[in-house]
Amino acid sequence: MKDNSSHHAAEELLRKVALLEAENEALQRQVQALRQEQSQQAAVKSSAAPLHPLEKVARLTNSEIARYGRQLILPDFGIHAQLDLRNSSVLVVGAGGLGASCILYLGGAGVGRLGIVDHDTVDTSNLHRQVIHNEARQGMSKAHSAALSVRLLNPHCNTVVHDLVLDSSNAQPIIDSYDIVVDATDNVATRYLLNDACVLGGKPLVSGSALRLDGQLTIYNYRGGPCYRCLFPTPPPAETVTNCSDGGVLGVVPGIVGCLQALEAIKIATKMNTQDPPTMTLFSANSTTMFRTIKLRKRKAECIMCGDAPTITRLIDYVKFCGSSATDKTPDLFLIPLQERLTCEGYKKILETHTPHLLLDVREKVQFDICSLPSSLNIPLKDLELPESIEQVKKRLNAKDEPVYIVCRRGNDSQPAVRILQEQGITTGDIKDIVGGLNLWTDKIDPSFPKY
Amino acid sequence: MTMSESLAIELQFSGGMELLFDNKKTIHTKVPAHFRQGADSHAVTIRDLIGWMASHLLKERPELFIGPDGSVRSGILVLVNGADWELEGELEYELQDGDEIVFISTLHGG
Ligand SMILES: [Zn+2]
Numbered sequence: 001m002k003d004n005s006s007h008h009a010a011e012e013l014l015r016k017v018a019l020l021e022a023e024n025e026a027l028q029r030q031v032q033a034l035r036q037e038q039s040q041q042a043a044v045k046s047s048a049a050p051l052h053p054l055e056k057v058a059r060l061t062n063s064e065i066a067r068y069g070r071q072l073i074l075p076d077f078g079i080h081a082q083l084d085l086r087n088s089s090v091l092v093v094g095a096g097g098l099g100a101s102c103i104l105y106l107g108g109a110g111v112g113r114l115g116i117v118d119h120d121t122v123d124t125s126n127l128h129r130q131v132i133h134n135e136a137r138q139g140m141s142k143a144h145s146a147a148l149s150v151r152l153l154n155p156h157c158n159t160v161v162h163d164l165v166l167d168s169s170n171a172q173p174i175i176d177s178y179d180i181v182v183d184a185t186d187n188v189a190t191r192y193l194l195n196d197a198c199v200l201g202g203k204p205l206v207s208g209s210a211l212r213l214d215g216q217l218t219i220y221n222y223r224g225g226p227c228y229r230c231l232f233p234t235p236p237p238a239e240t241v242t243n244c245s246d247g248g249v250l251g252v253v254p255g256i257v258g259c260l261q262a263l264e265a266i267k268i269a270t271k272m273n274t275q276d277p278p279t280m281t282l283f284s285a286n287s288t289t290m291f292r293t294i295k296l297r298k299r300k301a302e303c304i305m306c307g308d309a310p311t312i313t314r315l316i317d318y319v320k321f322c323g324s325s326a327t328d329k330t331p332d333l334f335l336i337p338l339q340e341r342l343t344c345e346g347y348k349k350i351l352e353t354h355t356p357h358l359l360l361d362v363r364e365k366v367q368f369d370i371c372s373l374p375s376s377l378n379i380p381l382k383d384l385e386l387p388e389s390i391e392q393v394k395k396r397l398n399a400k401d402e403p404v405y406i407v408c409r410r411g412n413d414s415q416p417a418v419r420i421l422q423e424q425g426i427t428t429g430d431i432k433d434i435v436g437g438l439n440l441w442t443d444k445i446d447p448s449f450p451k452y
Numbered sequence: 453m454t455m456s457e458s459l460a461i462e463l464q465f466s467g468g469m470e471l472l473f474d475n476k477k478t479i480h481t482k483v484p485a486h487f488r489q490g491a492d493s494h495a496v497t498i499r500d501l502i503g504w505m506a507s508h509l510l511k512e513r514p515e516l517f518i519g520p521d522g523s524v525r526s527g528i529l530v531l532v533n534g535a536d537w538e539l540e541g542e543l544e545y546e547l548q549d550g551d552e553i554v555f556i557s558t559l560h561g562g
Contacts, residue, residue: 185562211559235526237527282467297538328560
């Protein structure tokens with residue numbers, strides 16, 4: 001018996017040693033990778049336009065031939081297409097969910113020069129989809145991080161970092177210095193800016209977008225096809241535009257669209273499929289037909305940008321034109337004067353003094369399920385005006401004129417909710433919302449409360 | 453042809469458009485074959501269909517679907533049997549029995 005148990009203990013120890021050895025090895029590799037990153041980082045330089053033109057070559061080096069061999073032996077690609085790719089430059093605007101896969105595949109495939117535009121920094125909430133960045137690069141510029149990943153993947157690719165916000169003052173010279181532009185951005189204003197700059201500069205624009213489980217892909221301003229304005233002459237109303245941070249996005253979805261964008265850029269650079277009519281490809285992860293390609297109109301003769309008599313001849317103010325900012329960050333709303341609202345500290349005091357009240361959480365149920373404050377009632381804002389919702393609030397108040405406090409994720413949706421309940425006259429007590437919502441609650445009051 | 457005749461139309465929604473229609477990606481429906489305008493009646497067009505959908509199928513917030521001019525609001529692309537509606541005459545296209553009309557909201561996220 002005794003022999004047997006000591007034998008087990010020894011086995012257990014040996015297993016632990018093996019685990020620790022494996023962990024040690026993994027950490028050593030990580031250190032080595034970080035050292036390599038550091039040495040490469042010095043080589044990644046930011047560049048201001050205009051760039052010196054990409055130096056064209058007549059043949060590939062032996063190390064390039066060895067690297068791209070699997071593409072070189074493709075009958076439909078071959079050495080000529082590879083040379084075309086080597087002699088072309090692509091600008092990817094956005095190193096986020098779309099840019100992540102697009103930039104890596106373009107860099108790996110052998111594009112001669114790859115420009116990357118982004119002014120954001122890496123955050124852990126990006127990493128589920130922006131797999132070109134990593135945990136160690138939190139806070140680093142996304143444009144730098146993406147260029148670094150390309151250099152680690154393929155040192156033959158000449159990467160250029162444009163760590164800036166693209167706007168009408170700087171876009172044209174940057175776009176003019178590339179052959180192909182990829183729109184991997186996340187907001188309407190930049191999409192119109194890129195369209196107009198590409199029409200003015202005569203560059204094909206490979207445009208992709210993704211949200212929730214859906215993606216879209218179109219090439220604009222290419223071989224007689226439409227520009228973005230031919231399809232969408234006026235920007236959508238701001239309230240119909242949803243960003244990934246509010247609507248959610250499954251990480252792999254922009255990854256798929258980004259891959260398609262890389263593919264289309266490669267096809268343009270190597271003159272594949274030059275006979276295809278203009279199309280839009282729709283991707284829908286939970287449809288029985290995941291991909292659908294539809295035939296699009298040609299360039300519109302009356303388009304104010306790319307038509308026969310364009311009225312826009314230089315870049316305009318796109319933030320003003322679209323009525324929305326050039327980022328995908330959700331702005332803070334101020335519908336209700338601050339003095340009529342409750343701060344996080346104010347609500348903390350109410351909890352500490354056990355003041356009777358009703359806490360109403362107006363987030364969508366899917367968000368409420370992630371985390372919520374104790375004894376809060378969940379009615380999503382879009383349902384709040386329904387008679388049964390008002391009934392539910394009244395029932396919880398039980399004819400007592402207690403105050404109602406309303407909370408949401410950021411303190412935006414809670415403001416119209418205050419107005420709705422005030423109009424319904426459900427209590428003579430206060431109806432207030434909490435400034436900054438649960439996000440600020442985590443920052444200011446309870447760091448252990450989850451933030452998403 | 454009688455005025456009560458109707459056409460079988462398949463409506464599809466994509467890019468978040470489905471959120472306005474009870475989260476349904478596909479709706480098979482019957483649309484009146486003719487619409488009245490004053491004393492006259494005409495064969496149903498996409499313009500009629502959009503107005504009909506707004507009053508019969510839309511649960512809330514019609515401004516997220518229909519624009520002030522009776523067309524779809526900006527940012528929505530319409531397909532007629534798999535092709536951009538611009539190729540088919542846009543608002544004036546006359547619906548045929550069995551047509552498939554797709555409404556796509558453009559996405560901007562990345
Ligand atoms: Zn155009």
